[in-house]
Amino acid sequence: MSDNGDQELVEIFVDDQSVKVPPGINAIEAAKFAGKEIPHYCYHPKLSVVGNCRMCLMEMGTPMRDRETGTPIMEEDGSQKIGWIPKPVIGCSTTISPGMHIKTESNLVKDCQEGVMEFLLVNHPLDCPICDQAGECSLQEFAMDYGRGYSRYTERKNVKPKRTRLGPRVTLDDERCILCSRCIRFGQEIAEEDVLGFIDRGSFSTLACHPNHELDHNYSLNTVDICPVGALTSTDFRFKMRVWFLKETPSICTESSVGTNTLVWSREGKIHRITPRRNDAVNDTWMTDSGREYYKRVEAESRLNQFQINGNTADAGAAIQEAARLLDSGRSAIVASGQQSVEEQYLTKMIADHLNAPVYMARHWEKGDGLLLSEDRMPNTRGALLTQLTTKLPQETLSELGEKMNSGEIDTLLVAGENLIDLGISNEQINKANVLFLGTQSNSTSEEANVLLPGLTVFEKNGSFVNLNFILQKFQQAVPGPAGLIPDIMLLGKLLHRLTGNETPTNINSVWEELSSKYPEFTGISFANIPTEGQELDGANYTQLDFPETKSLKFNPVNS
Amino acid sequence: MPGKTKVLERKPLSIAERTYLPQIVTGLKTTLSNLFGKTVTREYPEQPPPIPDGYRGVPTLVKDPNGREKCVSCQLCEFVCPPKAIRITPGLIEEESEDAHVEKGPEEFEINMLRCIYCGLCQEVCPEEAIWLQNIYSVSGYTREEFINNKQTLYELGGTLPDEHLKWDKKKSAEDEGNPHH
Ligand code: SF4
Ligand code: SF4
Ligand code: SF4
Ligand code: SF4
Ligand code: FES
Numbered sequence: 053m054s055d056n057g058d059q060e061l062v063e064i065f066v067d068d069q070s071v072k073v074p075p076g077i078n079a080i081e082a083a084k085f086a087g088k089e090i091p092h093y094c095y096h097p098k099l100s101v102v103g104n105c106r107m108c109l110m111e112m113g114t115p116m117r118d119r120e121t122g123t124p125i126m127e128e129d130g131s132q133k134i135g136w137i138p139k140p141v142i143g144c145s146t147t148i149s150p151g152m153h154i155k156t157e158s159n160l161v162k163d164c165q166e167g168v169m170e171f172l173l174v175n176h177p178l179d180c181p182i183c184d185q186a187g188e189c190s191l192q193e194f195a196m197d198y199g200r201g202y203s204r205y206t207e208r209k210n211v212k213p214k215r216t217r218l219g220p221r222v223t224l225d226d227e228r229c230i231l232c233s234r235c236i237r238f239g240q241e242i243a244e245e246d247v248l249g250f251i252d253r254g255s256f257s258t259l260a261c262h263p264n265h266e267l268d269h270n271y272s273l274n275t276v277d278i279c280p281v282g283a284l285t286s287t288d289f290r291f292k293m294r295v296w297f298l299k300e301t302p303s304i305c306t307e308s309s310v311g312t313n314t315l316v317w318s319r320e321g322k323i324h325r326i327t328p329r330r331n332d333a334v335n336d337t338w339m340t341d342s343g344r345e346y347y348k349r350v351e352a353e354s355r356l357n358q359f360q361i362n363g364n365t366a367d368a369g370a371a372i373q374e375a376a377r378l379l380d381s382g383r384s385a386i387v388a389s390g391q392q393s394v395e396e397q398y399l400t401k402m403i404a405d406h407l408n409a410p411v412y413m414a415r416h417w418e419k420g421d422g423l424l425l426s427e428d429r430m431p432n433t434r435g436a437l438l439t440q441l442t443t444k445l446p447q448e449t450l451s452e453l454g455e456k457m458n459s460g461e462i463d464t465l466l467v468a469g470e471n472l473i474d475l476g477i478s479n480e481q482i483n484k485a486n487v488l489f490l491g492t493q494s495n496s497t498s499e500e501a502n503v504l505l506p507g508l509t510v511f512e513k514n515g516s517f518v519n520l521n522f523i524l525q526k527f528q529q530a531v532p533g534p535a536g537l538i539p540d541i542m543l544l545g546k547l548l549h550r551l552t553g554n555e556t557p558t559n560i561n562s563v564w565e566e567l568s569s570k571y572p573e574f575t576g577i578s579f580a581n582i583p584t585e586g587q588e589l590d591g592a593n594y595t596q597l598d599f600p601e602t603k604s605l606k607f608n609p610v611n612s
Numbered sequence: 613m614p615g616k617t618k619v620l621e622r623k624p625l626s627i628a629e630r631t632y633l634p635q636i637v638t639g640l641k642t643t644l645s646n647l648f649g650k651t652v653t654r655e656y657p658e659q660p661p662p663i664p665d666g667y668r669g670v671p672t673l674v675k676d677p678n679g680r681e682k683c684v685s686c687q688l689c690e691f692v693c694p695p696k697a698i699r700i701t702p703g704l705i706e707e708e709s710e711d712a713h714v715e716k717g718p719e720e721f722e723i724n725m726l727r728c729i730y731c732g733l734c735q736e737v738c739p740e741e742a743i744w745l746q747n748i749y750s751v752s753g754y755t756r757e758e759f760i761n762n763k764q765t766l767y768e769l770g771g772t773l774p775d776e777h778l779k780w781d782k783k784k785s786a787e788d789e790g791n792p793h794h
Binding site: 211 | 684685686687688690691702703704707712713714715716739740779783786787790791
């Protein structure tokens with residue numbers, strides 16, 4: 053509830069139970085505070101209210117006052133008389149007012165719910181066995197909870213188009229659509245790509261795409277998430293796995309510095325899909341389509357899954373030992389990355405400090421979309437600043453490093469995932485130097501590496517990122533990594549141990565003990581107590597930096 | 613030695629007893645009466661037992677009378693199976709197929725008969741009446757792999773069962789005829 057104290061809350065009565073709720077919310081949200089559910093289809097907390105499904109019908113009354121004098125009208129027992137509205141009203145468009153009474157379980161409400169359910173099911177196909185929504189379908193759930201339990205309909209059901217391709221990633225089954233218009237409103241209000249609409253009338257109403265258009269914007273899969281039924285389905289996930297087999301793990305999208313909160317859905321070590329996780333301070337309930345594809349990197353062909361020394365397979369210990377030997381040349385440098393978690397950046401910084409090695413970071417700035425894809429395509433640039441791995445923003449090219457390599461000032465590089473060729477370092481320079489590559493995907497740099505230290509993807513390890521609003525967010529391991537690989541934290545910790553001979557942190561909790569004791573911004577934080585909705589950190593020291601991000605869904609640049 | 617010991621005097625055997633003949637005759641009578649009486653045992657395995665209705669033998673997959681595979685890979689049986697004997701890889705039915713209107717069918721379907729406990733829950737839960745525990749009760753093999761029935765084996769064992777509903781045929785004809793529009 054709100055931090056601003058109780059005085060802001062208003063008292064209402066849900067089924068005669070008194071609850072205090074924030075003002076201005078609607079009855080559906082208010083009922084949740086009383087632990088009551090008002091079933092609904094068309095209402096979505098992040099979209100406008102249209103009130104077209106009628107599933108949220110309830111009874112409502114307000115304390116009565118005399119129209120002329122404004123004095124409260126009292127019952128005989130001394131309580132204020134409640135003026136019940138004689139007909140049911142819809143909860144989604146009923147904004148609560150002080151003293152309001154609502155009934156969610158009366159006989160009238162039950163009758164309404166049964167009636168609405170019956171009409172919704174009149175033309176609904178018997179598709180649950182082949183419908184991807186089964187198991188997370190509001191129609192199934194409410195039919196069980198609020199339906200009458202049997203069908204009285206003996207006429208023939210309407211036939212509508214099935215298996216329609218709406219766009220490259222979304223498939224539509226019109227028979228299952230309950231015409232809630234959530235998907236249409238999402239296109240109009242959030243994605244601002246208004247391509248969906250209803251055609252025809254009455255029970256023949258059909259969702260369709262405007263002619264000559266496709267549902268192909270980068271947020272199209274959100275319509276699949278918010279579709280309460282199985283009408284809109286993800287073409288990628290279609291028929292892959294039943295949702296009841298899938299385990300949900302909270303994670304963070306690494307596509308950009310927005311740090312979209314996600315759920316990773318996996319079964320027995322295989323990821324099947326990624327969906328957004330609601331976080332009102334970061335991404336509301338949305339995410340990009342492109343970010344949902346990232347799970348494919350786990351089993352990509354380019355995946356690195358073996359430790360190598362000079363192209364020959366080695367075991368982890370030997371590879372780390374060799375890496376430490378090479379790094380100790382006294383002329384080494386580190387190319388760090390905003391893809392590394394806060395913990396990994398800290399250990400990288402420890403290694404750099406010990407070796408007295410300069411740290412370089414490359415910028416990956418692209419055009420943002422003003423919504424959930426920011427200009428900085430690194431999820432953790434701010435983590436690198438907070439851990440003092442770097443003090444300035446990442447550079448466009450690594451030409452400074454290239455010069456030092458030419459002059460012989462630097463002959464050994466520890467590279468975290470970056471492809472140096474793309475950053476202005478030539479093949480000859482790479483060949484001349486000793487390159488230690490730590491990353492998950494192969495590139496032309498990893499192919500030339502003297503020591504290959506394969507890392508784990510964000511889905512296979514624990515860690516945290518700091519997003520563009522300086523919110524510290526943690527991700528958790530969803531699936532085990534490939535056999536023989538160790539978490540990057542352990543890898544860097546062992547490397548540091550080899551270099552210094554001291555005891556070094558090799559797990560996330562010991563790293564956080566050091567982080568919280570060394571940096572004021574992290575004081576009092578341990579990995580376990582980072583809340584799932586993230587923790588805002590103090591970014592005041594970095595306001596003078598010229599971050600590339602422009603305004604997006606939850607971000608307003610300080611410098612503009 | 614402590615305790616009392618009483619020595620019994622053994623009686624001499626009579627002639628009848630010494631020849632054993634009465635005993636043999638009694639024994640033979642029993643044998644002969646069973647030899648020519650009603651048979652109570654079965655010549656298993658040459659003579660298989662009659663299988664009662666509702667018998668729960670090896671689970672199999674069946675086709676409908678038109679030869680369409682009934683399973684739509686909804687994976688409910690996989691979910692309900694207590695010992696996790698079932699493994700399904702769901703698949704898409706291509707649009708060119710005759711059964712395109714069914715949209716979904718199993719790409720692979722495996723039942724591990726080393727795990728199966730013949731509980732019949734898969735048959736009970738199946739919304740398509742596609743999986744049936746029929747009358748095969750004796751399963752043998754030399755390797756573990758032989759006990760894993762794949763989709764092909766399951767259909768060979770299952771054969772065709774009569775179908776009262778023909779749900780998908782009705783669906784198809786509704787699609788072809790449609791409901792009057794406007
Ligand atoms: S939308 Fe829901 S009720 Fe309709 S077929 Fe799919 S799972 Fe069943
Ligand atoms: S496709 Fe889904 S979200 Fe869109 S109107 Fe139909 S039921 Fe609602
Ligand atoms: S009979 Fe029981 S144990 Fe065997 S496959 Fe079916 S559900 Fe599983
Ligand atoms: S329950 Fe029936 S239709 Fe579903 S997967 Fe099993 S056999 Fe197939
Ligand atoms: S949720 Fe209120 S009418 Fe649909």
